[in-house]
Amino acid sequence: xxxxxxxxxxxxxxxxxxxxxxxxxxxxxxxxxxxxxxxxxxxxxxxxxxxxxxxxxxxxxxxxxxxxxxxxxxxxxxxxxxxxxxxxxxxxxxxxxxxxxxxxxxxxxxxxxxxxxxxxxxxxxxxxxxxxxxxxxxxxxxxxxxxxxxxxxxxxxxxxxxxxxxxxxxxxxxxxxxxxxxxxxxxxxxxxxxxxxxxxxxxxxxxx
Amino acid sequence: xxxxxxxxxxxxxxxxxxxxxxxxxxxxxxxxxxxxxxxxxxxxxxxxxxxxxxxxxxxxxxxxxxxxxxxxxxxxxxxxxxxxxxxxxxxxxxxxxxxxxxxxxxxxxxxxxxxxxxxxxxxxxxxxxxxxxxxxxxxxxxxxxxxxxxxxxxxxxxxxxxxxxxxxxxxxxxxxxxxxxxxxxxxxxxxxxxxxxxxxxxxxxxxxxxxxxxxxxxxxxxxxxxxxxxxxxxxxxxxxxxxxxxxxxxxxxxxxxxxxxx
Numbered sequence: 372x373x374x375x376x377x378x379x380x381x382x383x384x385x386x387x388x389x390x391x392x393x394x395x396x397x398x399x400x401x402x403x404x405x406x407x408x409x410x411x412x413x414x415x416x417x418x419x420x421x422x423x424x425x426x427x428x429x430x431x432x433x434x435x436x437x438x439x440x441x442x443x444x445x446x447x448x449x450x451x452x453x454x455x456x457x458x459x460x461x462x463x464x465x466x467x468x469x470x471x472x473x474x475x476x477x478x479x480x481x482x483x484x485x486x487x488x489x490x491x492x493x494x495x496x497x498x499x500x501x502x503x504x505x506x507x508x509x510x511x512x513x514x515x516x517x518x519x520x521x522x523x524x525x526x527x528x529x530x531x532x533x534x535x536x537x538x539x540x541x542x543x544x545x546x547x548x549x550x551x552x553x554x555x556x557x558x559x560x561x562x563x564x565x566x567x568x569x570x571x572x573x574x575x576x577x578x579x
Numbered sequence: 580x581x582x583x584x585x586x587x588x589x590x591x592x593x594x595x596x597x598x599x600x601x602x603x604x605x606x607x608x609x610x611x612x613x614x615x616x617x618x619x620x621x622x623x624x625x626x627x628x629x630x631x632x633x634x635x636x637x638x639x640x641x642x643x644x645x646x647x648x649x650x651x652x653x654x655x656x657x658x659x660x661x662x663x664x665x666x667x668x669x670x671x672x673x674x675x676x677x678x679x680x681x682x683x684x685x686x687x688x689x690x691x692x693x694x695x696x697x698x699x700x701x702x703x704x705x706x707x708x709x710x711x712x713x714x715x716x717x718x719x720x721x722x723x724x725x726x727x728x729x730x731x732x733x734x735x736x737x738x739x740x741x742x743x744x745x746x747x748x749x750x751x752x753x754x755x756x757x758x759x760x761x762x763x764x765x766x767x768x769x770x771x772x773x774x775x776x777x778x779x780x781x782x783x784x785x786x787x788x789x790x791x792x793x794x795x796x797x798x799x800x801x802x803x804x805x806x807x808x809x810x811x812x813x814x815x816x817x818x819x820x821x822x823x824x825x826x827x828x829x830x831x832x833x834x835x836x837x838x839x840x841x
Binding site: 375376378381384399402404407408409410411412413414415416418419420422423424425426427428434436439443450454455457458460467468469530532533534536537548551552553554555556557558559560563564567 | 607610611614615650653654657660661663664665681682685689692693696697700722724725727728729731732733735736738739740743757758759761763764765766767768769770771772773774775776778779782785786789795796
């Protein structure tokens with residue numbers, strides 16, 4: 372899910388790039404050399420898995436999984452998703468070059484929100500909390516992306532009002548699917564390789 | 580199925596021979612100018628300009644059209660949604676639904692601009708090797724950390740695609756059929772998790788190997804750039820084109836796509 376070239380007007384595009392530069396500067400500061408390969412791996416996986424199609428009735432929906440990136444990379448989600456978008460735009464013509472800023476805010480911002488939701492799990496002591504909060508994070512990631520997308524369309528002009536409603540409605544099934552997939556992936560990673568998850572101290576939570 | 584963008588970078592043409600630094604700067608400017616167009620006639624002129632650039636680049640038509648299919652499918656919904664949802668009085672009706680030509684014009688403008696921009700990026704990145712393009716980007720002051728991660732991700736993407744195809748085959752062999760139910764979703768979750776763990780462990784090994792060979796966060800390259808007169812001429816030509824498109828769009832009598840065809 373992303374917006375393509377030629378839709379938004381120049382001020383919205385410029386605002387997208389400005390916001391992206393700020394967020395990238397903040398999140399890149401928390402990175403060191405060792406993170407480069409790790410982020411690249413997750414970005415590549417994120418990209419590859421976005422090709423998976425989930426059947427929904429007669430059609431199918433592509434996975435987005437920006438929530439899962441948030442769950443794994445934490446604050447470094449933003450540069451990772453920015454990178455993924457640049458690569459998609461340059462190599463495969465998905466999305467577009469001029470909208471990289473807006474798309475990064477949309478998907479990367481969603482990923483950051485997913486991470487915040489994911490971190491809330493430390494405050495609760497319930498069984499299978501990785502699955503529960505993974506699902507919530509997955510849902511939060513896509514939902515906030517949908518809201519950003521709809522508002523980017525609205526700020527471009529009232530001609531897009533109908534499109535914006537359509538976008539929000541189309542997000543409902545996506546939210547459900549992402550919640551289920553991210554929840555089950557988070558539960559899987561907790562069992563198999565907990566140190567891959569963001570903010571996970573493997574010893575501490577092993578007992579829960 | 581994605582395709583490697585630099586598959587035809589070995590061809591010889593005025594675009595392939597162009598110094599990548601100049602190419603990225605010039606065609607990048609052209610992209611920005613196309614993105615700002617507001618009238619249909621100028622968008623069509625831009626499309627023609629871009630098609631000419633691609634024609635000069637000698638990239639095979641099937642390669643470009645293969646890459647464009649996804650883009651076009653992605654853009655088609657605009658033709659359905661925009662005319663129907665355009666605010667205000669609709670001038671016509673279509674299959675019993677209100678159909679606003681204003682919305683259709685806007686959708687057409689979006690379509691032409693998007694196609695031209697994607698075609699331009701094909702001309703940029705389809706005509707040099709990917710690593711050369713990245714080094715050129717780095718020379719153009721793109722942060723090193725970004726270009727390095729792009730290179731890594733580019734390499735990994737193909738490896739993981741292969742890995743995913745293998746895992747998919749094994750899932751099919753064991754009789755998995757995706758349906759609209761919770762079981763399918765949780766299976767996909769585990770699938771993604773497995774792919775992550777596998778890829779992660781593999782790249783950890785690669786990273787350790789790189790460290791032991793002295794990797795310190797920098798790639799050294801034998802690529803050198805040399806610019807000549809022709810690089811400058813092409814750069815200036817394209818930039819003039821970009822500026823003309825933008826100024827004619829703003830100052831000519833053409834009306835924006837919301838208001839009229841021309």
